[in-house]
Amino acid sequence: MKALPVLGLLISMLAACATSAAPRVSAGTILASKSASMEDAFPLDGQRVTGSILVFVAEGSGGLDYVEFKLRNAGGDVVLRHRDYEAPFTPTRDGGPLDLTAFGPGKLVLNASTALTDGSVVLGQAEFEVAEPEPEPTDPEPTDPKPTDPKPTDPKPDPTNPDPTDPEQPEDPTPPAPEEPTPPPSKPAPTPDPVVPGEGIWQPRPGTSWQWQLSGKLDTSVKADVYDVDLENTSASTIAQLHAQGRRVICYISAGTYEPGRGDASRFPESVKGKKMEDWNELWLDIRNITALSPIMLARMDSAVAKGCDAIEPDNVDGYLNDTGFPLKAADQLAYNRWLANSAHERGLAIGLKNDLEQVKDLVDYFDFAINEECFSYKECDMLLPFVRADKAVFGAEYELSTGSFCAEANSKNMDFILKNWDLDAYRVACR
Numbered sequence: 001m002k003a004l005p006v007l008g009l010l011i012s013m014l015a016a017c018a019t020s021a022a023p024r025v026s027a028g029t030i031l032a033s034k035s036a037s038m039e040d041a042f043p044l045d046g047q048r049v050t051g052s053i054l055v056f057v058a059e060g061s062g063g064l065d066y067v068e069f070k071l072r073n074a075g076g077d078v079v080l081r082h083r084d085y086e087a088p089f090t091p092t093r094d095g096g097p098l099d100l101t102a103f104g105p106g107k108l109v110l111n112a113s114t115a116l117t118d119g120s121v122v123l124g125q126a127e128f129e130v131a132e133p134e135p136e137p138t139d140p141e142p143t144d145p146k147p148t149d150p151k152p153t154d155p156k157p158d159p160t161n162p163d164p165t166d167p168e169q170p171e172d173p174t175p176p177a178p179e180e181p182t183p184p185p186s187k188p189a190p191t192p193d194p195v196v197p198g199e200g201i202w203q204p205r206p207g208t209s210w211q212w213q214l215s216g217k218l219d220t221s222v223k224a225d226v227y228d229v230d231l232e233n234t235s236a237s238t239i240a241q242l243h244a245q246g247r248r249v250i251c252y253i254s255a256g257t258y259e260p261g262r263g264d265a266s267r268f269p270e271s272v273k274g275k276k277m278e279d280w281n282e283l284w285l286d287i288r289n290i291t292a293l294s295p296i297m298l299a300r301m302d303s304a305v306a307k308g309c310d311a312i313e314p315d316n317v318d319g320y321l322n323d324t325g326f327p328l329k330a331a332d333q334l335a336y337n338r339w340l341a342n343s344a345h346e347r348g349l350a351i352g353l354k355n356d357l358e359q360v361k362d363l364v365d366y367f368d369f370a371i372n373e374e375c376f377s378y379k380e381c382d383m384l385l386p387f388v389r390a391d392k393a394v395f396g397a398e399y400e401l402s403t404g405s406f407c408a409e410a411n412s413k414n415m416d417f418i419l420k421n422w423d424l425d426a427y428r429v430a431c432r
Contacts, residue, residue, distance in 0.1 A: 028114035028122030029058045044126035050133055052097035057089040057112050068113040074106050078358045081321040100130045113378055192338055194366045195345040202248055202310040202350045204369045204393035206414040211428055214252055219426040236307040251309035253300045255340055256316030257282035267296050274325030284324035287336040301347050311350035313371055314340050318356040334362055341366035357383040369393040376406035388414050407431035
């Protein structure tokens with residue numbers, strides 16, 4: 001359970017409108033408070049704030065299942081993303097205040113997709129401004145001593161040192177050391193060109209059916225053009241069997257997290273291991289350190305080649321949107337993801353972009369297809385359309401929605417979606 005029980009009580013009171021002082025708000029409204037007092041709560045939209053504030057979503061009378069928060073800066077970049085399953089529903093992992101100084105002054109837009117217990121989704125948005133922090137008070141300038149102030153005591157003469165005020169004394173013959181020249185500012189690393197897939201690299205097109213199974217005994221009887229399987233747990237003979245049946249094979253790896261149960265787990269240096277991934281027994285990786293990660297990731301790609309995989313699915317390539325323990329930026333993620341794509345192509349492998357919707361436009365030329373989870377649940381599938389327009393397949397899965405609520409739209413967008421269980425066993429319902 002989270003801390004801040006007082007804030008949880010505040011939200012319950014707010015939702016019930018128990019006092020006349022409380023603002024009457026609907027479920028999904030984004031609120032803020034400098035404290036946990038009823039009178040201090042206010043709708044965040046249109047406000048000018050600074051420092052740290054508690055940000056949360058009003059529950060309403062029907063109750064909430066979860067809230068997905070997404071915070072964007074003035075340039076449209078996502079700077080925070082968090083799904084919260086517990087009241088108070090906040091954009092921070094511990095339910096504590098949101099430190100606005102981390103984002104700097106300027107406009108921010110917070111979106112909240114609120115899933116109600118009746119199955120409906122309420123979309124909330126708050127556009128607000130982070131003000132410049134007030135300057136720290138400085139000490140007043142010292143004043144001239146008053147006549148009554150005691151005069152400073154003259155220093156006693158040192159017989160070993162001549163008087164520095166005596167004009168007869170010679171100057172110090174030692175010339176001053178030359179100043180070090182200021183180095184010119186370093187230029188940003190150039191963006192690498194995409195490695196164009198060579199002849200023989202698989203290029204899946206929209207309309208390609210797929211099966212995604214990462215747990216349980218692999219069911220090779222599913223009627224699908226493509227199988228997405230775990231690289232380490234799938235043998236070369238199984239992949240050869242799928243090829244004999246006319247299937248293509250995508251091999252799953254995690255490129256953004258440390259999994260302690262993997263056979264190569266001992267190869268990860270401690271310096272690249274970050275915070276625990278929410279809801280998973282994995283640690284985020286410092287993807288800025290490609291030098292340390294490249295021997296491990298390239299060895300995995302080489303294993304995919306040796307086993308006969310047609311493509312790889314590198315997972316968790318959106319660490320910059322999460323609390324990883326490292327100050328990852330969008331540019332760090334772009335550099336790492338482009339490196340992954342080019343390295344795969346150099347080995348004759350196709351590669352899919354897993355989630356990371358905010359960078360699709362920057363990465364569509366580097367990746368051969370996309371794999372997405374729950375874009376219909378979050379109403380963000382249009383962000384994947386650049387892949388479809390480039391005649392590249394979009395493979396997707398939903399977990400909570402019924403096929404009747406997303407399949408027609410998926411088919412109309414020419415995306416290949418399936419309904420799966422959360423543990424990604426053999427269960428599958430295809431939209432087409």
